[in-house]
Each structure stands twice: as structure tokens, then as C-alpha cells.
Amino acid sequence: GENVEQHPSTLSVQEGDSAVIKCTYSDSASNYFPWYKQELGKRPQLIIDIRSNVGEKKDQRIAVTLNKTAKHFSLHITETQPEDSAVYFCAVLPRGSGYSTLTFGKGTMLLVSP
Amino acid sequence: GAGVSQSPSNKVTEKGKDVELRCDPISGHTALYWYRQSLGQGLEFLIYFQGNSAPDKSGLPSDRFSAERTGGSVSTLTIQRTQQEDSAVYLCASSRGWGNTEAFFGQGTRLTVV
Numbered sequence: 651g652e653n654v655e656q657h658p659s660t661l662s663v664q665e666g667d668s669a670v671i672k673c674t675y676s677d678s679a680s681n682y683f684p685w686y687k688q689e690l691g692k693r694p695q696l697i698i699d700i701r702s703n704v705g706e707k708k709d710q711r712i713a714v715t716l717n718k719t720a721k722h723f724s725l726h727i728t729e730t731q732p733e734d735s736a737v738y739f740c741a742v743l744p745r746g747s748g749y750s751t752l753t754f755g756k757g758t759m760l761l762v763s764p
Numbered sequence: 765g766a767g768v769s770q771s772p773s774n775k776v777t778e779k780g781k782d783v784e785l786r787c788d789p790i791s792g793h794t795a796l797y798w799y800r801q802s803l804g805q806g807l808e809f810l811i812y813f814q815g816n817s818a819p820d821k822s823g824l825p826s827d828r829f830s831a832e833r834t835g836g837s838v839s840t841l842t843i844q845r846t847q848q849e850d851s852a853v854y855l856c857a858s859s860r861g862w863g864n865t866e867a868f869f870g871q872g873t874r875l876t877v878v
Contacts, residue, residue, distance in 0.1 A: 681864065682863065693768075694855070695869070699866075701864070739807060741807075747863065750814065750862055752809070753809065754808075754809075756804070756805055
């Protein structure tokens with residue numbers, strides 16, 4: 651099945667710094683790559699996604715880049731704020747699932763210190 | 765409108781007992797997923813329902829796990845003869861279409877097997 655590796659597992663930054671989280675995947679036919687944010691004790695929520703026909707997508711302070719050749723994609727958060735502190739999960743929609751079910755990474759705990 | 769609702773929010777059960785976890789998806793969402801989240805782990809896929817199609821049970825870890833979706837709406841995840849390793853947060857999600865549409869998660873059921 652699909653294998654999704656997410657790094658780092660934890661990331662500590664100072665408020666105002668940038669944060670980058672990277673995921674690699676194995677199924678080259680995967681075509682959808684969302685990122686979910688899960689605050690402590692809350693449910694995961696979609697923050698941004700990208701499809702395989704696009705290389706980059708931005709939404710205010712967050713952006714996602716996709717390198718299909720290298721089979722990796724990254725989440726970029728600029729001007730981090732304490733409320734960005736959460737666990738971030740990348741996910742991949744592989745052909746092996748019939749493009750029906752997401753495979754998630756193990757998550758990155760981001761801590762933004764004031 | 766109402767989001768995905770799960771009940772109970774917390775469940776403590778004795779080893780060997782059966783448990784039932786309930787999920788009410790967003791009205792009109794044809795896809796329903798169950799995931800399991802263990803401490804420090806990602807979201808582990810369990811089972812997927814899409815409309816009236818046969819469910820994808822490929823993620824169920826053992827035959828002690830089963831799920832139903834009645835009338836294309838409410839779903840119940842049943843774990844028989846619970847074991848301590850079943851302790852986790854069980855998350856339900858629903859979406860309007862196939863895997864490349866946003867999945868909306870419930871708040872989860874925290875299951876503790878003692």
C-alpha cells in the first residue's frame with residue numbers, strides 16, 4: 651500500500667519564524683495532497699490542499715508545494731503565531747485505494763513560542 | 765449546519781467486552797470513513813463507505829472489528845472482545861464525494877480498555 655513519511659515529528663519555532671513540514675510518498679499516481687491541522691483536543695481540519703496538476707498553492711500565511719518527480723510535498727507556514735501550535739498531518743490519495751481513501755502521515759507537532 | 769457527530773465522546777470498557785461507537789455524518793455526504801488515532805501515530809484507516817457500494821474493509825485490523833452504515837447515513841463501529849491495544853481515539857469523517865473532496869471529521873471517541 652501507499653507509504654507516507656512525514657518529517658520532522660516535532661518542530662519548535664519562535665513566533666514570527668517560518669516553519670516547513672515535508673512529506674514523501676511512494677505511489678507516483680497519487681493525485682491529491684491535503685494538509686490537516688489538529689489542535690489539542692480538537693478534531694482534524696483541512697487547512698490547504700493541492701492537486702497533482704499544480705506545483706504550488708498559497709492561502710495567506712500557508713502554502714503547499716508539490717514535487718511530483720521527487721514524490722514529495724511540503725507545508726510552509728510564514729510569520730508563525732502561537733495559535734499555529736498544533737499537530738499537522740499530511741495525506742495522500744493513492745491510486746491503490748481507487749482514489750477513495752487518504753493515507754496519512756504520522757503528524758508533526760508544531761510549537762510556536764511567543 | 766451540524767458537523768459530524770460521534771458518540772460517546774469517551775468510553776472506558778473492560779478487556780473482553782464489546783463496544784459500539786456511533787457516527788452521524790453531515791447530511792447529504794455520501795462518503796463515510798473510520799480512522800483510528802493512537803498516541804504519537806497518524807490516522808490509521810479502518811473502513812470506508814461510499815453510497816450504496818460495498819464498503820472497503822481493507823483497513824480493519826482484525827475480525828473483531830466490524831462496521832455498518834444504515835440507510836446511507838448513521839454508522840456504527842463495533843469492536844468485539846476488546847483488547848488493551850484497541851485503546852485509541854476513533855475518528856469518523858464524511859465527505860460529499862470521492863477521496864479528493866474535503867473530509868470533515870467528528871470530535872472522536874476516546875476508547876480506553878482496562
